[in-house]
Structure formats: C-alpha cells, structure tokens
Amino acid sequence: MKKVLLTSVIGSVLASGVAFAGVDKVYGPAVEQGELELEVRGVHGLDGADDHKVKFGAGYGINDLIFLEGYLVAEKIDGSFKVEDAEIEAKFQLSEQGEYWADFGVLVELEKELDNDKWEFKAGPIIQKQLDNYIVTANILFEKQFGADKSETELETLGSMQVRYRLGENLEPALEYYTDEHTQALGPVLLGKAKLANSKLKWELGLLFGMNDTTNDSTLRWQFEWEL
DSSP states (O other): OHHHHHHHHHHHHHHHOOOOOOSOOOOOSOOOTTOEEEEEEEEEEOSSSSOEEEEEEEEEEOSSSEEEEEEEEEEEETTEEEEEEEEEEEEEEOSOTTSSSSEEEEEEEEEEETTSSOEEEEEEEEEEEEETTEEEEEEEEEEEEESTTOSOOSOEEEEEEEEEEOOOSSEEEEEEEEESSSOEEEEEEEEEEEEETTEEEEEEEEEEEEOSTTSOSEEEEEEEEEEO
16 A cells, blocks of 8 residues: 555656745654654744734544644734634655655645635655755645635645754754745755653754745744654
8 A cells, every 4th residue: 555655646746846835844754653742843034024923732642553633723913813724734654664666655734824714735755865864854735725815826836945954862953944936945944853751852952044025034943742
C-alpha cells in the first residue's frame, strides 16, 4: 500500500512542476503510533503591522501510518487576538526510514474561516533525505480555496524547506526557506528537545528574513510540542 501511494505522489509532483506558503512550519514524514501531541506555535511579523498568528493544536498517532491533528488559529486584529479559523490535518507516512533513497509522507489539510464561507484545502508530499549529519526536508503543498467568500480561484503551489545539522541530541541548528505567490523568506532556526518524566518537550525558534517586497522584512517563528 505504501509503495502504491509513494509512486502516485512522486508522479504527480514531477508532472506538475514545483515552486517552493507563508512562514509556518516544516513537517517531517515520520508517524509514531499512539503518540499524543499538544502543540502551540506562532508567527509574528516584526515590521510593526498586525501580522501575528498563533495556532493551538492537539494530535494523535492513529497507527504507524496516520497522524491526525486539529487546530484553532488566532490572529491579531486591531491590537487583540481573535480565533479566526479551525483546521484539521492528516499526515501519512508512506515509507519506512531508510527504505528508499529518501523518506516520504503526505500532508492533507482542511481549514475553515469561522465567520465566513471560505475553505482552504491543501495537500502534497513530504520528502526528507539524510546526508551525513545533515537532514534536508521539503514540504510541497497544492492549495485550493472554495466557498462563497473565497478570495482565490486558481490552484496555488506553496511549500517550505529545511536543512538541519545534527549538532547534538538536544540542540540542532537549521536554515529554513518559505515561498508561495507572495512570500519569499529565508533564515536561521534552532530546534531543541528535553525529556520530562515520561514525556518529551520539543521547541523551535527562528528568524526569517523577507526576500521580496511582499514579505515582512523579518518574521519571528516559534513552536512548542509536548509529546506524551
């Protein structure tokens, strides 16, 4: 089953062409059965505008193939945060680590604006390759809006990439790149983790710099995951 899904994903990517969404997160392909995860992450433009978003999520590894997670998304509007969107996502692990030349997964997301008839559907492959002490991860997503209040009619291609160096078990530096129709951002990120009794705390902190006129000059990205 995993091999059939893998062949289909690679074929669709090669046939469509790829461009590397706004700054958010780079997903890895691994899924762990029975894992319960609580997550909070934020993205904050540092140019003085109300360009701030915080996501609160909870997820669970259904089996060794599927991880499901739901989010509430708060945005800063007129100086205060308000929950604007709800989102559900599923991550599918398509190959075992080291089974092929790279490790593969698929991410599927459905997001709904709470006060409007606007939906966003995103789906696409996760590709990860280890080269000595470096781990390269790419997320390539295809996005389509629908509903009476949709603002875009075309299919968009968006994604992210991370190059991470395995400095140590609890601290890893990385470089991340994000791009879509409006965004081009590049910058350093630190990733860390700590054991807490029978659980694990993971954190990420990054500063991304805009590379075009429609991206914030600088964006702060942070994330905490509590894995049970």
